[in-house]
Structure formats: structure tokens, C-alpha cells
Amino acid sequence: xxxxxxxxxxxxxIAMVAKVLIAFVFVLLTxxxxxxxxxKIIGWMQVRIGPNRTGPMGLLQPIADGLKLFFxxxxxxxxxxxxxxxxxxxxxxxxAFITFAVIPFGDTIKIFGYDVPLQIxxxxxxxxxxxxxMNVGVLYVLAMSSLGVYGxxxxxxxxxxxxxxxxxxxxxxQMISYELAAGLAIxxxxxxxxSLSLQEIIKAQAGMKWFIWNSPMTFVAGMxxxxxxxxxxxxxxxxxxxAETELVSGFCTEYSxxxxxxxxxxxYANMVTVSAVMxxxxxxxxxxxxxxxxxxxxxxxxxxxxxxxxFLAMWIRATLPRYRYDQLMHLGWKVMLPTTxxxxxxxxxxxxxxxxxxxxLFGN
Amino acid sequence: MPxxxxxxxxxxxxxxxxVFKKPVTLMYPDERPKVAERFRGLHALKVSHNKAKCVACxxxxxxxxxxxxxxxxxxDANHDKFAAKYEIDMLRCIFCGYxxxxxxxxxxxxxxxxxxxxxxxEDFVFTKERLLEKK
Numbered sequence: 001x002x003x004x005x006x007x008x009x010x011x012x013x014i015a016m017v018a019k020v021l022i023a024f025v026f027v028l029l030t031x032x033x034x035x036x037x038x039x040k041i042i043g044w045m046q047v048r049i050g051p052n053r054t055g056p057m058g059l060l061q062p063i064a065d066g067l068k069l070f071f072x073x074x075x076x077x078x079x080x081x082x083x084x085x086x087x088x089x090x091x092x093x094x095x096a097f098i099t100f101a102v103i104p105f106g107d108t109i110k111i112f113g114y115d116v117p118l119q120i121x122x123x124x125x126x127x128x129x130x131x132x133x134m135n136v137g138v139l140y141v142l143a144m145s146s147l148g149v150y151g152x153x154x155x156x157x158x159x160x161x162x163x164x165x166x167x168x169x170x171x172x173x174q175m176i177s178y179e180l181a182a183g184l185a186i187x188x189x190x191x192x193x194x195s196l197s198l199q200e201i202i203k204a205q206a207g208m209k210w211f212i213w214n215s216p217m218t219f220v221a222g223m224x225x226x227x228x229x230x231x232x233x234x235x236x237x238x239x240x241x242x243a244e245t246e247l248v249s250g251f252c253t254e255y256s257x258x259x260x261x262x263x264x265x266x267x268y269a270n271m272v273t274v275s276a277v278m279x280x281x282x283x284x285x286x287x288x289x290x291x292x293x294x295x296x297x298x299x300x301x302x303x304x305x306x307x308x309x310x311f312l313a314m315w316i317r318a319t320l321p322r323y324r325y326d327q328l329m330h331l332g333w334k335v336m337l338p339t340t341x342x343x344x345x346x347x348x349x350x351x352x353x354x355x356x357x358x359x360x361l362f363g364n
Numbered sequence: 365m366p367x368x369x370x371x372x373x374x375x376x377x378x379x380x381x382x383v384f385k386k387p388v389t390l391m392y393p394d395e396r397p398k399v400a401e402r403f404r405g406l407h408a409l410k411v412s413h414n415k416a417k418c419v420a421c422x423x424x425x426x427x428x429x430x431x432x433x434x435x436x437x438x439x440d441a442n443h444d445k446f447a448a449k450y451e452i453d454m455l456r457c458i459f460c461g462y463x464x465x466x467x468x469x470x471x472x473x474x475x476x477x478x479x480x481x482x483x484x485x486e487d488f489v490f491t492k493e494r495l496l497e498k499k
Contacts, residue, residue, distance in 0.1 A: 045379040049389045319375045 012123045015116045023100050023120060030306075031268040032062040038314045045318040065261075072257040077159060080254065084158035089255070089262035092151025096269035099144045102137040103276045104198055106286050106299035118286070118299055122199060130199075137198040138190070141277050142183055145232065148270060149175040152251050155263070159254035167250025170240050170325070175232050177332035182228035184340035185221040188347040189281050192218065202285035206292075210284035217347040222282035224336050224343075226309075229274035231332070233267060236317040240325060275309035276302075283309075399476035404459045406477035407452055407490070408497040410470065416496060417471035420447040424463035424472060432456035433463060450492040454480050473497075 003010040036051065036058065043050025051058035076085055106118025108131055115124035122133035134140060149172050156168015189211055190196060193204040205211055211218035231238035252263045279285060283305050286298035323331070390397055399405065409416045420437035432455075438448030464472050482488055 041383070044383040044387070047382050047385050047388050049387045049391075315376060315379060319379045320372065 008123065011114050015111070015114070015123075016120060019116075019118065019120045020101075023105065024097065027097060027100055027269060027272055030272050030310075031265050032066070034268045034271065034310060035065070035264070036061050037310075038317070041311065041314045042318045045315070069258055069261040074259070075254075075256045077161065077254050079160040081158040081160065084154050085254075086259075088151050088155035088158055089259045089266070090151070091154055092148060092266040093262045093269065095144045095147035095151075096266045096273055099141055099273045100276065102134050102140050102198055103273075103280055104131075104133070104202055104285055105276070105302045107291060107295040109295045109298075117199075119199065133197055133199045135195070135197045138186060138196045138201070138281075141198075142179075142186075145270070145274070145277075146175075146179055148233075148266065151263075151266065155255065156251040159251070161254050163248045163253045164251050167253070171234060171251060174234070174238065174240060174328060174332075177329060178228040178231035178238075178336075181332060181336035181340050182225055182232060184337070184344065185225040185228060186281060187340075187344050188215075188217045188221045191344070191347050191351060198280050198285075201281060202287060205284040206287050208284065208287065208289070210282065210287065212282045217343055217350065218282065221340070221343055222278070224340055225282065226278055226312075228332075228336060229278060230313060230316065231328070233270040233274055235267075235271065235313050237320040237323050238328060239322060240328060271310060271313060272306065275306045275313070278309055279305040399478065403476045403478075404461045404474045406454070406475050406480060407457075407463070407495055408473050408475050409447075409450065409492065409495045410473060411497045416447060416450075416492070417469055418447040418450060419469055419471070420445050420450075421468060423466045423468060427462045427466040429460060429462065430456045430458045447492065450495065452490050452495065454488045454490060455485070 005013060039061070040050035040058070051061040054060040054064045076082060101120045104117065104119035104122065108115050108117040108124050110116075117124050117131040117133075119131070119133055122131050124130075125132045152171045152175075153168045156164045156166075156171070159165070189201060192211070192215065193201050195201065195204075205214070212222045213219060234240075252260055255263065279302060286302040288297065288301035291298050291301060409418055411417070418435075420435055422435055422437075425431070425433040425435050432453040434449065434451040434453075435447055436449035437445050440446050459474070461474055464474055480488070
């Protein structure tokens with residue numbers, strides 16, 4: 001089997017670098033054009049046109065925005081803690097991208113005679129005959145998504161400005177509250193799959209048995225997870241950290257130029273990531289019709305589902321007003337947290353009697 | 365407790381419906397708005413027999429609530445009174461149209477012209493030459 005490094009064949013490393021590049025470029029492009037898509041979609045929903053001056057149909061808008069931000073002046077407030085101030089945008093941005101390392105974005109496909117699973121930290125073990133990936137993938141996702149809050153808190157504190165600080169504090173309070181609900185909403189999925197590996201979770205949903213409609217418990221869990229992730233990535237209706245009317249611009253008030261853009265990239269990258277996690281856990285990942293016959297369809301299904309969820313987030317943003325702070329905390333702690341806890345109990349009891357799925361409930 | 369999902373669904377339905385509506389946006393510098401027939405924009409001095417109809421009767425500066433019209437009378441070769449100087453300060457004008465109503469000889473009208481931006485303060489004082497009706 002050719003050259004081996006650390007017990008793994010060389011092609012594994014080549015494939016991994018290629019997958020890292022493809023996934024990174026894909027997420028980056030999606031982030032850039034998500035801003036454009038969001039402005040267009042919200043424009044249409046408000047019976048406007050949206051950006052249309054730069055390039056055909058405004059398609060060069062993200063590039064124009066990026067260039068403009070690059071040429072803006074870098075301002076570091078005199079009272080700011082310089083090191084933390086510079087570090088914060090990176091701390092916000094990196095976890096947003098790094099989560100994609102464990103998300104399977106396609107089935108195992110044959111490239112030049114090699115079986116390559118479309119997941120960055122996964123490889124096809126011919127001896128076992130299945131894909132080996134990180135066996136605690138979901139925990140990794142949760143850990144990385146919690147890291148993002150540090151960037152925001154750091155930005156709020158390092159700016160040494162009252163608006164930034166309040167924005168950062170609100171953000172951290174909100175993220176911690178909703179992470180609980182999001183984390184607990186995943187547990188019914190583990191209970192059904194009996195594994196934390198994302199590959200196993202997708203395999204359990206193969207053949208259109210997606211968790212969002214396959215079982216009443218996971219349906220509710222999926223709904224709660226989606227709302228909680230919206231709150232976690234600070235999207236409307238939970239965008240209190242950047243409530244302009246109250247906090248100027250929240251934690252990024254003092255930021256300018258590319259550092260400001262990095263917070264926005266982090267926000268949109270987080271949106272891509274949580275959509276991908278939602279797709280993996282509840283919408284069957286890359287599963288879809290004819291996917292076992294034509295494995296090349298699987299990444300397309302995955303992308304389509306992620307884009308659909310992102311469209312949903314934009315749609316929600318165009319529709320719903322922002323929550324009041326006490327309503328936000330009420331929803332997080334008094335509605336979603338007890339519901340997810342009850343859901344875990346219900347899943348356990350139902351599982352004990354073998355009523356996991358809708359078909360189990362209503363007879364085959 | 366009222367059901368919180370129905371209103372959200374209704375709202376989502378409305379926003380989605382708007383996507384398929386024709387945008388109301390007017391691409392302003394490329395597309396021009398159609399101003400109403402009786403829109404009160406920039407004034408114009410009407411012209412008849414190649415000269416302004418104005419007879420410098422001073423009714424318009426008298427009625428003007430913003431005091432933005434300056435008229436000075438002159439006498440022409442036929443010993444007729446005419447406006448030697450007729451200026452309207454567009455920075456003071458409130459576009460009420462009283463001057464047009466007051467005019468006994470129908471020498472003044474208001475056009476649909478509304479782009480009155482300029483670079484210098486002096487340029488906002490429209491002289492007689494600039495106010496003459498363009499045919």
C-alpha cells in the first residue's frame with residue numbers, strides 16, 4: 001500500500017489537504033455571497049431591489065465591500081488593551097471555520113481509484129470497510145461553537161467602551177443560555193444513534209429516514225436546536241448583542257477596517273457552520289434520493305440543505321422583530337431548557353418501550 | 365397562553381409573498397419620478413412676445429410669507445413697467461405657491477423641477493435670466 005506515515009497511507013494526507021482547501025474556499029465563498037444573498041433576499045421581501053450597481057445584478061458587491069474595508073483606516077482606541085483588541089477578531093473567526101473539520105459534506109467517493117470520504121478528519125478503512133472519523137465529533141462541534149463567544153467577550157472587554165462591554169456581556173449571557181438548550185436538544189439524537197460520530201449519525205438517517213420527520217422527539221429537538229442555534233450565532237430575532245438602537249453596534253463598536261469585517265465573516269461563517277451541523281444531525285446530512293447509486297450527488301444535497309437553512313435564517317430575519325432581553329432569557333431558561341430536558345426523558349421512556357419513531361408509534 | 369407559532373407563520377407567509385412582487389424601487393438617477401401636474405417646484409417667469417409677462421406690480425413679494433422674492437421695477441421704451449430685477453432665494457422659499465396665486469397677469473408659474481442642489485450659497489438665488497420659462 002505504498003508509503004505510510006504514522007500508519008496511514010500517503011494518499012490520506014494528500015486527500016486531507018485537498019479537502020481542507022476545498023471546504024475552506026467553499027465556506028469562504030459562501031460567507032462572502034451570503035452577505036450578498038441576505039441583502040438581496042431581504043430587499044425582495046421588503047419589495048425593494050437590493051444591491052444592483054456593482055457588476056451584473058450587483059454580483060461583485062461582496063468584492064467591492066471587501067476592498068473598501070481593506071482600504072479603511074485601522075483605528076485602535078487609546079484606552080483599549082491592544083493585544084486583546086487585536087486578538088479578539090481572530091478568536092471569533094477561527095472557531096467558526098474550524099468546526100468544518102468534522103462535518104461530513106458527502107458520501108465516500110472514488111477519486112483516481114481511491115476511496116475518499118468527504119469529511120476532513122475521516123478516512124476510509126478498507127480493512128473494516130467503513131469510514132473512520134472522530135468518534136466524539138459532536139462534542140468537538142459543541143466545544144468549537146462555544147469558543148466563538150470568547151472572541152466577542154474579548155472584543156467587548158478590550159475595547160474599553162461601555163457599549164462594547166454591554167454588547168459583549170449580553171452576547172455571552174445569551175450564548176451560554178442557548179448553548180444549554182442546543183446541547184441538550186442534540187441528546188435525543190445520540191440516544192437514538194447510540195454514537196457521537198457524525199458518520200454514524202448520518203448512517204442512522206440513511207434512506208430518507210431523517211430525524212426531523214422520522215421521530216416526534218427528534219422533530220421537537222430539531223426545532224429547538226434550530227432556534228437555539230439562531231440565538232447562538234446572534235441572528236435576528238436574537239441579535240441583541242448588536243442592537244443598534246441601544247448599543248450603537250455592540251461589541252464591535254470600536255472596530256474598523258478588516259477587523260470589523262472579520263466579526264462579520266465570523267457571524268456568517270457561524271451561520272454556515274450551524275446550518276451544516278443542523279443538516280448533519282437532523283436533516284440526514286448528505287443523504288437524499290439516488291445517493292447510493294450516484295455518490296457524487298451527496299455533496300450537492302448537502303450544499304442544497306445548508307443553503308436552504310441559511311435562506312430560512314434570512315427569511316426569519318426579514319420577518320421577525322428583535323426579542324426584548326427579558327423575553328430572550330425567559331425563552332431560553334424557562335421554555336427551551338425544560339422542554340429539552342423533558343424531551344430527553346420522553347425519548348428514554350419511549351425508547352424503553354421501542355417507540356422511537358413515528359412508524360413505531362403508529363404501527364408499521 | 366396564545367399560540368405563538370401562528371403569527372410567526374403568517375408573518376413568514378407575507379414576507380415570502382413579497383419576494384414575488386414587483387419592487388417599488390425607483391432607480392433614481394436613471395429613472396425619473398413622474399411629478400404631479402400641480403407639483404410646486406422651481407418657479408418660472410412666463411414669456412409672451414419674447415419678453416417676460418411680469419409687470420413688476422410687487423404683489424408677489426408682498427404676499428410671500430418667506431420674504432424670498434426681490435423685485436425692482438424698470439421702464440421700457442414704450443413707457444411700460446417691467447421687472448428690471450426679479451430674484452427668488454430658493455434657500456428661503458417654502459414653495460407655498462402664494463406668489464403664483466397673487467399674480468394678476470399670470471406671469472408666474474411653478475414647474476416640476478425639484479433638483480435644486482448647488483455648491484455655493486449664491487447659486488441658490490435665482491436671477492431673472494435663470495427663472496425665465498424655457499420653451
